[in-house]
Amino acid sequence: MGQELKQELRLAQKLVLTPQLQQSIKLLQLTRMELLEHINQELTENPMLEEVTEKNEDESEDDRVINEIIADDNFGGYTTSFGEGTYGLDEDDKQNFIENTCTKKISLLDHLLWQYKMGAGTDEEIGLCAAIAGNLNEDGYLALSVEEIAQREKKDVGLVEEALRKVQLLDPVGVAARDLAECLTIQAKHYRIENPIVFLIIKDLLPKLQNKNYPFIAKQLGVSVDEVIKAVEVITHFDPKPGSVFFEDDPIYIVPDIYIYKIDDEYIIRLNENGLPKLSINNFYRNILKNKGEVASGTKDFIKERIKSATWLIKSIYQRQQTIYNVTKSIVEHQRDFLDKGVQYLKPLILKEIADKVGVHESTVSRVTSGKYAYTPRGIFELKYFFTGRAHTNQGEEKSVESVKNRIQVLISKENPHRPLSDQKIVRILEKEGTIVARRTVAKYRELMGILSSAQRKCM
Secondary structure (H helix, E strand, C coil): CCCCCCCCCCCCCCCCCHHHHHHHHHHHHCHHHHHHHHHHHHHHHHHCEECCCCCCCCCCCCCCCHHHCCCCHHHHHHHHCCCCCCCCCHHHHCCCCCCCCCCCCCCCHHHHHHHHCCCCCHHHHHCCCHHCCCCCCCCCEEECHHHHHHHHCCCCCCHHHEEEHHHCCCCCCCCCCEEEHHHHHHHHHHHCCCCHHHHHHHHCCHHHHHHHHHHHHHHHCCCCHHHHHHHHHHCCCCCCCCHHHCCCCCCCCCCCCEEEEECCCCCEEEECCCCCEEEEECHHHHHHCCCCCCCHHHHHHHHHHHHHHHHHHHHHHHHHHHHHHHHHHHHHHHHHHHHHCHHHHHCEEEEHHHHHHHCCCCCHHHHHHHCEEEEEEEEHHHHHHCCCCEEEECCCCCEEEEHHHHHHHHHCCEECCCCCCCCCHHHHHHHCCCCCCCCCHHHHHHHHCCCCCCCHCCCC
């Protein structure tokens, strides 16, 4: 079948994002630290940009050449803080954050190898120890089977088994176990536990132990419930994740993007621009554009393009800060009761409500609230925290999901540990207080907060 080339016209609608719009979207979703990195990178790459510490009195706003480039753009607001004339941060109010000490963190692999080398091991044994230690997961458990390690290292399975037993004798106690039962057994032997019930529970009845089904365990072992409880007290002192201490994340210090203060009866919003460079167009290149004929046209074209790029960046930053301010202001107006009285008064809120109020798209509000933190009289919260679903009351009113979760947490914290509240009991209590939720909803909220079921919370 023959092929031929044809030309034809087609009409199609396409969404085209201009470079300016792409840059605005990118900057809007950056966190404060990411924005700082981006600005510093632009300062390095674009010679037309410069950082200013105070207003340049020599800048002429009616500079004809520059105005032709930036046309209808107005960047005067960028060099001033939003809400200027309200209340800023005094030096005593500024938070000082402790930087991590520049030291190398010891890994579990290094710790185990150091101990192994302190013994009289051969090079072959040390190599097998490294192979085993290098295949431990974050909890300190062996991620591969002995057979897989033997195949990879081209060693006899017996030699790997022997090396594994030696690694399991090292600190932290219980490391390099293949499952929870082996991990707890290693610790029981290390601490010279003589109670045989401890070993029997670890070997065969760990699932029942998790559910605190002590009567069943006592019946299976033919002992009293008191004896089971004594054995359980020993087991609960063991570490089920011996390697986790070497994989703890470094502390993350949150720097608020917004400060919200209450002065008299008014909430004041101030963006945290501490440390963010104030940008301006370099005067040297402004003057080059004024002097026509003295510079090659190609050079002037390059300068114009770079100045356009610089002005786009300045405008995008200005728009980003203005949008964050407007969104935060609307959130504060909506959640004033929360700021005044606490989480029980947090109101239901969705992105569309704020988007309609500010006059932007929902996706813009989503970008603004993602990864941005606000310092408030109630603590530091991610802006997303203020957006929550609805729970209904029997008076036809609406409550936020966060307020319901908080109430569940309070009820559980005050329960009798010997008779913990079941999910159904919590449903009835909430219903008496006017909040209508299903039992499965209570269970979901409880799990999201990391709270165990009533059976697991029960103390014998």
